[in-house]
Amino acid sequence: MSEILRLDRLSRHFRGLQALREVSLGIRQGEVVGLIGPNGAGKTTLVNTVCGVTPANSGSVNYRGRDITAVKPYQAARLGLARTFQIVQPFGEFTALDNVAAAALFAQQGSSLKSAREQAFAHLAFVGLEAHAGQSAATLTLAMRKRLELAKTLAMKPKLLFLDEVNAGLNSAEVERATKLIHQMAANGMTIVMIEHLMKVVLNVCTRIIVLHNGQLIADGRPGDVMKNPAVVEAYLGQQYARRHAAHV
Amino acid sequence: MNRLHLALLLLIGCIAALPWFGGPYALRLGTTACLYATLALSWNVVGGFAGYPSFATAAFFGFGAYATGVLLTLGLPLSLSILLSLLAALLLAGLLGAVLLRLRGHYFAIASLSLVEVLRELVNNATDLTGGGMGLNIPLAAGSGILADAVFFFYAMWAVLLATALMVIGVSMSKLGFGLACIRQNETAAGMIGLNATLYKSLAFGLSACFVSAAGGLYAAWVHYIDPSDVFDILYSVKPIVMALMGGIGSPLGVACGALVYLGLEEVVWRHYIQIHSGVLGLLIVVLLLCLPHGLLSLRLGALWRRARHV
Numbered sequence: 001m002s003e004i005l006r007l008d009r010l011s012r013h014f015r016g017l018q019a020l021r022e023v024s025l026g027i028r029q030g031e032v033v034g035l036i037g038p039n040g041a042g043k044t045t046l047v048n049t050v051c052g053v054t055p056a057n058s059g060s061v062n063y064r065g066r067d068i069t070a071v072k073p074y075q076a077a078r079l080g081l082a083r084t085f086q087i088v089q090p091f092g093e094f095t096a097l098d099n100v101a102a103a104a105l106f107a108q109q110g111s112s113l114k115s116a117r118e119q120a121f122a123h124l125a126f127v128g129l130e131a132h133a134g135q136s137a138a139t140l141t142l143a144m145r146k147r148l149e150l151a152k153t154l155a156m157k158p159k160l161l162f163l164d165e166v167n168a169g170l171n172s173a174e175v176e177r178a179t180k181l182i183h184q185m186a187a188n189g190m191t192i193v194m195i196e197h198l199m200k201v202v203l204n205v206c207t208r209i210i211v212l213h214n215g216q217l218i219a220d221g222r223p224g225d226v227m228k229n230p231a232v233v234e235a236y237l238g239q240q241y242a243r244r245h246a247a248h249v
Numbered sequence: 250m251n252r253l254h255l256a257l258l259l260l261i262g263c264i265a266a267l268p269w270f271g272g273p274y275a276l277r278l279g280t281t282a283c284l285y286a287t288l289a290l291s292w293n294v295v296g297g298f299a300g301y302p303s304f305a306t307a308a309f310f311g312f313g314a315y316a317t318g319v320l321l322t323l324g325l326p327l328s329l330s331i332l333l334s335l336l337a338a339l340l341l342a343g344l345l346g347a348v349l350l351r352l353r354g355h356y357f358a359i360a361s362l363s364l365v366e367v368l369r370e371l372v373n374n375a376t377d378l379t380g381g382g383m384g385l386n387i388p389l390a391a392g393s394g395i396l397a398d399a400v401f402f403f404y405a406m407w408a409v410l411l412a413t414a415l416m417v418i419g420v421s422m423s424k425l426g427f428g429l430a431c432i433r434q435n436e437t438a439a440g441m442i443g444l445n446a447t448l449y450k451s452l453a454f455g456l457s458a459c460f461v462s463a464a465g466g467l468y469a470a471w472v473h474y475i476d477p478s479d480v481f482d483i484l485y486s487v488k489p490i491v492m493a494l495m496g497g498i499g500s501p502l503g504v505a506c507g508a509l510v511y512l513g514l515e516e517v518v519w520r521h522y523i524q525i526h527s528g529v530l531g532l533l534i535v536v537l538l539l540c541l542p543h544g545l546l547s548l549r550l551g552a553l554w555r556r557a558r559h560v
Contacts, residue, residue, distance in 0.1 A: 074440045074442075074444055074445045077441055077442055089435050090438070091434040092435070093430070102428075102439075102444075105427065106431075106442050113424060113427060156442060
């Protein structure tokens with residue numbers, strides 16, 4: 001599998017706070033990677049730095065053979081990098097349909113509003129929101145807005161998708177539904193990097209796990225190996241979880 | 250094009266009939282109405298569609314007035330002078346917008362306000378070109394009689410209004426308008442879906458400035474004498490915002506109606522309360538905004554909604 005994204009000694013600080021310390025890693029085409037770590041570990045900063053929201057202070061980002069360290073968010077989006085937000089960011093006054101149409105319209109150059117709306121409906125149907133297409137985004141429930149975010153990113157036809165805690169704040173039935181969607185997207189061959197706190201979902205979906213702690217990469221490998229890694233147990237999982245997990249396996 | 254857009258064009262069409270019914274006073278009022286509606290509709294592009302509260306209207310009004318004034322004294326014909334002022338304002342605002350529109354909210358409002366002061370001081374100090382604080386005398390254009398002049402300037406201003414309305418309708422139906430609506434609702438998310446917000450905002454700022462500049466140029470030719478404190482008057486920035494608020498921000502028809510209602514109020518109050526007219530006008534505006542926070546257009550929609558429920 002060829003590498004789609006390569007981070008080389010990527011660092012980012014906010015004043016005195018070192019959010020990312022020389023993180024180097026590669027993401028291969030078709031992988032579903034789980035990005036885990038305690039709160040404040042730099043997971044969202046990593047996504048933001050790759051997408052150009054908070055540009056790197058040092059190091060480089062290489063995407064499909066092209067240096068994108070200094071691109072702006074809208075340029076990253078047009079290159080095929082899409083992301084969902086931890087805190088959902090809908091266009092509140094727009095209908096669900098227009099939210100998705102906006103993503104289709106601006107991420108792909110040269111498409112018209114009419115064709116964007118037609119595409120948008122298919123993506124809404126994929127996430128199960130077709131019945132709410134005409135409803136304004138502000139009136140949707142949180143679970144629906146999370147799925148709307150998914151539909152928006154899909155409408156951008158991404159080559160690499162970052163999911164930032166799509167399951168946070170959802171109940172177990174809703175989590176199951178969202179997980180199924182992620183499975184489907186992965187089966188369609190999309191490369192996904194997901195930030196997730198629910199280990200059940202991570203282990204269920206991901207083929208590889210990356211662990212960040214205090215901005216540093218402390219583990220990177222197959223789920224089974226990472227779960228047994230003492231540093232990961234110490235920093236994030238906790239002894240209890242590790243013992244229970246070991247007992248289950 | 251939806252029904253509200255057609256209604257706006259119809260309204261502008263009705264205004265065109267004014268010379269058949271009124272004398273010089275009505276024509277003066279009509280010209281001012283067209284001017285006000287042009288300013289308000291233009292403001293609506295950046296303030297209503299993109300949600301950036303600009304106070305720069307007076308800056309581009311004054312810019313247009315002086316650009317046209319200077320070109321006229323150089324001997325250029327009126328139409329060419331106004332066209333040049335329009336293009337210059339489009340370019341200038343587009344470039345300034347790329348810088349200023351990086352600020353948001355109150356910060357942007359203050360920055361756009363300072364633009365008025367900066368241009369005013371520039372004009373004040375460029376004495377050789379603009380006459381500075383002494384003002385600028387502008388040669389008479391046609392000179393074929395008072396009434397003919399009044400009719401000419403009325404139709405000229407009306408044409409600027411029509412062009413502005415067509416521009417605003419065009420923007421609201423285009424990809425640009427859709428993008429501006431995205432920016433207004435959530436600029437961060439707009440960037441993440443691949444929308445070049447800086448470009449869109451600059452375009453909006455340029456479009457909102459160019460017809461204001463043209464109107465300023467016509468105003469200069471109309472009154473034959475301009476000075477910095479007249480055309481860079483901050484009221485030219487504030488009035489369009491009040492009109493838009495009264496009519497219903499974001500809706501072109503509402504904003505145009507707001508401009509007409511504002512002019513009506515201004516005129517009536519001026520006539521009856523000559524000493525305290527600003528106070529009375531201010532009070533009326535506050536009452537109107539308190540009773541109709543979404544503008545005059547919400548009245549019409551409200552009535553339609555009730556009727557629809559009874560059917």
